[in-house]
Structure formats: C-alpha cells, structure tokens
Amino acid sequence: MTYEHPLAYVLGLEGMALMRAFTGEHGREFVEERIAEIRALLADESLAEAGVEVARVDTVEGYRIWSRTYDGPNSTFDYDEPLVHAIIDGLPAGVALDAACGTGRFAAALAERGHRVIGVDSSPDMLALARERVPEGDFRLGDLRGLPVPDDTADLVVCSLALTHAPSLDPVLAEFARVLRPGGHVVIADIHPAGVARGVVPNLRLPDGRPARVATYHHPIGDYVRAALRAGLRVRRCEEPAMQAPAPPVPRATPPDGPTAPGPWELWPWVLVELAPEAARAAVEGVPAIVVWHFQLAP
Incomplete structure (x- = not known):
C-alpha cells in the first residue's frame, strides 16, 4: 500500500524546477514565482486532505x-x-x-x-x-x-x-x-x-x-x-x-480564484501538472x- 497526495507530487515538481533554477537554467523572476506558487498551494485547503491510499498489485x-x-x-x-x-x-x-x-x-x-x-x-x-x-x-x-x-x-x-x-x-x-x-x-x-x-x-x-x-x-x-x-x-x-512538450493545460474544475481541483485519480500524475504548469514544464524539459x-x- 502506498499513499499518494497530489500536493506532495506538485511540491515535488516545484522542487525539481527550483533545483534547475539553482544551477542557472532559470532566473530570479522564475524562482520568486515558484516560491509564491508553493505558498499558495500550501494555503489551499481543498488540497490538504486529498491524499489517497493506493494498493500495489502484481x-x-x-x-x-x-x-x-x-x-x-x-x-x-x-x-x-x-x-x-x-x-x-x-x-x-x-x-x-x-x-x-x-x-x-x-x-x-x-x-x-x-x-x-x-x-x-x-x-x-x-x-x-x-x-x-x-x-x-x-x-x-x-x-x-x-x-x-x-x-x-x-x-x-x-x-x-x-x-x-x-x-x-x-x-x-x-x-x-x-x-x-x-x-x-x-x-x-x-x-x-x-x-x-x-x-x-x-x-x-x-x-x-x-x-x-x-x-x-x-x-x-x-x-x-x-x-x-x-x-x-x-x-x-x-x-x-526526451519527453515531448507537455500538452496544453487541462481546464480547472473551478474558476482560477476558487479552490483547486486535483482532477480524477485515474489521471494522476498527468492532470496534476495543471496545478503548477510552469514548474512542471521546467521540471521535465529535456528529461x-x-x-x-x-x-x-x-x-
């Protein structure tokens, strides 16, 4: 059994993007945007209890x-x-x-x-x-x-x-x-x-x-x-x-200024990139x- 949390995944993408920025691939504005986005994600109550227990099968x-x-x-x-x-x-x-x-x-x-x-x-x-x-x-x-x-x-x-x-x-x-x-x-x-x-x-x-x-x-x-x-x-x-460029963002289930929707579990991790699309693109570019x-x- 594993525990999957959409917030954990998206914060992981943010961290990967920030590490690439740390080595010079992105500048100050990008870093500040990522940090602000992380704060917003952590403050989003709709993501706080969105974790799922997932069985592991042969x-x-x-x-x-x-x-x-x-x-x-x-x-x-x-x-x-x-x-x-x-x-x-x-x-x-x-x-x-x-x-x-x-x-x-x-x-x-x-x-x-x-x-x-x-x-x-x-x-x-x-x-x-x-x-x-x-x-x-x-x-x-x-x-x-x-x-x-x-x-x-x-x-x-x-x-x-x-x-x-x-x-x-x-x-x-x-x-x-x-x-x-x-x-x-x-x-x-x-x-x-x-x-x-x-x-x-x-x-x-x-x-x-x-x-x-x-x-x-x-x-x-x-x-x-x-x-x-x-x-x-x-x-x-x-x-x-290398991976192809990410597909266009999937529309959010709620307005941008409302609660964040992580999307159906069947589409994780793909739909989770819409929670932080710029970080996701930076994290997987050339991977x-x-x-x-x-x-x-x-x-």
Whole structure:
C-alpha cells in the first residue's frame, strides 16, 4: 500500500524546477514565482486532505484488469515503437522471442518482418489477445525469470515496457542470454528511471473500486549495463528520447480564484501538472521518457 497526495507530487515538481533554477537554467523572476506558487498551494485547503491510499498489485492481477484497455490510447507506444522497429529492421529474420509480449504488438511487427515468433507473458488475459492478433505465433505462459524456452533457441529477444516490473534485472538478462543463440540480439525498451521516479507507473481500479498501481521498481541506467555484462551481453546501442512538450493545460474544475481541483485519480500524475504548469514544464524539459537498449551476445 502506498499513499499518494497530489500536493506532495506538485511540491515535488516545484522542487525539481527550483533545483534547475539553482544551477542557472532559470532566473530570479522564475524562482520568486515558484516560491509564491508553493505558498499558495500550501494555503489551499481543498488540497490538504486529498491524499489517497493506493494498493500495489502484481503484474498478473494488474494486467488482467488492464488488458481490456492496454492498447489505446497509450502514448508510450509513440516513443518505443519507432526505435525498436528501427533496430529490428536492421537484423535478419530468424526465431524471435517477444518476452513479456502483452497483447502482441511487437510479436505482430516481428512476424511481419519474417520472424518465427515465440511470445511469453505471465498474464493469460494478455496472451489471449496476442494469440488473436498473431495467430501464427507460438505463445506461452511464463515468467521472465524462468522462460519456457530451451537454450540456444532465439536469434532475437525483444522486451518492451516490462523490466520496470522486475525486482532485479540480473535473472531476466541471464534468461535472455540463455535462450539466445551465439551472436543473437536483445532489444529492450523501458520507462526511463527518471520517469519511474516521477510516478509514471501503471494505474487501474480493482474490482471493488479501490485505486491500485502495478508493482514497479526503479532501475538506474547502470543496472541495465551491469546486468547485461554479467549475462555476457555487450551494448550495441542506447537511446533516451526526451519527453515531448507537455500538452496544453487541462481546464480547472473551478474558476482560477476558487479552490483547486486535483482532477480524477485515474489521471494522476498527468492532470496534476495543471496545478503548477510552469514548474512542471521546467521540471521535465529535456528529461528522457524511455530508454531503449540493443545488446548482443558474443558469437
């Protein structure tokens, strides 16, 4: 169980913006505006008791609920798909494992490029959708830490938006290396650790209506490199595309001079930026949205 408070999130954005100002990215007027805004937020009684207790659920339960709406709209796909497609377009067709395949969006892309596709996921609900999407694929129920795939089977492993749910990267990267043939490739896309630290974590409602988030872990960039090296993988490429400019502010639920409305919990943290839009823009400007890795096993 975690405790989420909109005021805590917005004050965090203010602090991040002020730290960037402290290092010279913004001037005196910006700093004074942020301090005045913080005082106003702290004085806003409508935010004082807006905290929410949020359950933490595992991936099987979380993706069972999320499977119905996972494919859209999902803005993260705009970041990972172009880079992952660009990498796999440069690789020869063979046997490709879509690890944590979800609804099969990358399995479909791999099949279109001539690969024989194996998909593994721990969610039966996501696998059912993947089988419908890619009927020629071989989809198996399994865990990333113990893939139901023999040694030296795959020429390519693709894994997207999944390793942030793994408590440790070492057993997962070791499994990827185990199932690869010599010289095989691994392509990983993940929410950037800077995003995880800002609360970019899947949210959903439990059957009884309680708010919940899928268990997610913060893995610094160095953790990926160390786990890959220990598994015998070498880095071929790393990309960290920056976040796009924030969308236009969502209109407040009340007039600007009235009480502040933090918006529905389902849209946290995205709608919370409207409580301090300038601070939010300063806090996330140039910050990576995702990280994409290309590793290769020694021949």
